[in-house]
Amino acid sequence: MAEAAVSSAVSSKSLEIPLIDFSSFVSGDEVTRRTTAQAILRGFQSAGFIYLRNHGILRDHIQTTFVESAKFFRRPQAVKDKLCWTTPEANRGYSQPGREKTTDLTDAADIEAKRAEEGVDLKESMEIGREGEPNHPNQWPDQFDKDGKEFKKQMLSFHDTCKDLHIQVMSAIAVGLGLDEHFFDSFCDGGDNTLRLLHYPEVSHDVFLKNEYQVRAGAHTDYGSMTLLFQDNAGGLQVLSPSGDWVNATPIENTIVVNAADLLARWSNDTIKSTKHRVVEPPARADTHPARYSIAYFCNPNFDRYIDAIPGTYSEERPKRYQGVNRSVSLSQLLSMDAILIQAVAIILRGGWQQRIE
Ligand SMILES: O=C(O)CCC(=O)C(=O)O
Numbered sequence: 256m257a258e259a260a261v262s263s264a265v266s267s268k269s270l271e272i273p274l275i276d277f278s279s280f281v282s283g284d285e286v287t288r289r290t291t292a293q294a295i296l297r298g299f300q301s302a303g304f305i306y307l308r309n310h311g312i313l314r315d316h317i318q319t320t321f322v323e324s325a326k327f328f329r330r331p332q333a334v335k336d337k338l339c340w341t342t343p344e345a346n347r348g349y350s351q352p353g354r355e356k357t358t359d360l361t362d363a364a365d366i367e368a369k370r371a372e373e374g375v376d377l378k379e380s381m382e383i384g385r386e387g388e389p390n391h392p393n394q395w396p397d398q399f400d401k402d403g404k405e406f407k408k409q410m411l412s413f414h415d416t417c418k419d420l421h422i423q424v425m426s427a428i429a430v431g432l433g434l435d436e437h438f439f440d441s442f443c444d445g446g447d448n449t450l451r452l453l454h455y456p457e458v459s460h461d462v463f464l465k466n467e468y469q470v471r472a473g474a475h476t477d478y479g480s481m482t483l484l485f486q487d488n489a490g491g492l493q494v495l496s497p498s499g500d501w502v503n504a505t506p507i508e509n510t511i512v513v514n515a516a517d518l519l520a521r522w523s524n525d526t527i528k529s530t531k532h533r534v535v536e537p538p539a540r541a542d543t544h545p546a547r548y549s550i551a552y553f554c555n556p557n558f559d560r561y562i563d564a565i566p567g568t569y570s571e572e573r574p575k576r577y578q579g580v581n582r583s584v585s586l587s588q589l590l591s592m593d594a595i596l597i598q599a600v601a602i603i604l605r606g607g608w609q610q611r612i613e
């Protein structure tokens with residue numbers, strides 16, 4: 256029997272995350288397409304999270320990207336450090352374990368205090384932006400060897416594939432809202448997105464026992480329009496429910512977790528939610544937890560587009576809550592605006608700190 260287009264990925268008393276058969280949107284008849292789009296929109300409006308299956312990205316393509324990611328992280332530390340993440344404007348390159356603490360805080364002293372109390376995230380990451388952006392070259396290992404060339408080829412191709420899925424999911428949101436299916440195309444076709452490879456090294460249960468606040472990635476929301484998240488089967492991702500419980504977003508094979516992010520919440524006049532999430536000790540009891548790998552593809556509207564409330568998300572009864580905003584505003588302009596524009600990720604730099612603003 257055919258599976259339903261919409262079922263449940265996560266079902267707790269405080270949080271429901273739908274599992275959507277995306278092929279029903281892409282190639283279903285008119286009615287199926289519309290009802291699937293509405294279910295996608297409802298998921299973003301209620302949980303801020305959905306899971307997608309039959310999303311169109313080939314299993315092999317994802318698998319090979321995970322393999323290349325693991326190969327990259329196995330490189331000697333000194334080699335990875337040559338590719339290190341430099342500035343928030345570039346937002347490209349490698350961040351070593353202990354460098355980053357993910358948080359929504361924006362005040363330097365608050366971040367410092369939180370870091371001292373909770374410890375840093377137990378992870379390393381590699382960020383890859385749109386290739387060819389002037390003044391912001393990606394940090395490729397292709398200069399080192401043949402494996403580095405393979406890595407570059409794979410990541411560029413995966414970046415491109417995910418860019419297309421972003422456009423399709425935005426199209427589903429448009430249809431769900433009753434707009435033209437291509438409404439968002441010209442907002443998202445630039446591919447100003449960031450592919451982030453994540454490696455959470457093997458860690459002993461003791462580490463979490465000794466520090467009740469220890470996490471693999473701290474609680475935060477994402478910045479842009481949405482994030483396509485590919486996770487392995489290790490577990491540990493949690494989503495904050497409206498009532499304040501952390502709920503496991505358990506891995507489901509052959510699915511992608513998609514969460515709406517801050518700018519889409521703003522763009523939708525807060526009708527769509529950007530929900531907090533984090534990565535903690537996996538629920539399975541173990542003395543030593545194996546490494547966890549995930550791939551987050553952070554999607555953004557094109558940097559040069561003006562983002563003002565989406566038609567249909569505001570009315571006389573529900574006026575616009577935010578001014579329109581241009582992504583190309585300067586950092587100081589950004590900081591003087593409201594905090595929702597800012598994804599502050601504290602970067603621990605030998606006792607100093609820095610905020611990452613995407
Ligand atoms: O690794 C994960 O599952 C989540 C990562 C994440 O939320 C992020 O990097 O923004």
Ligand SMILES: [Fe+2]
Nearest residue numbers: 475476477532
């Ligand atoms: Fe995130």
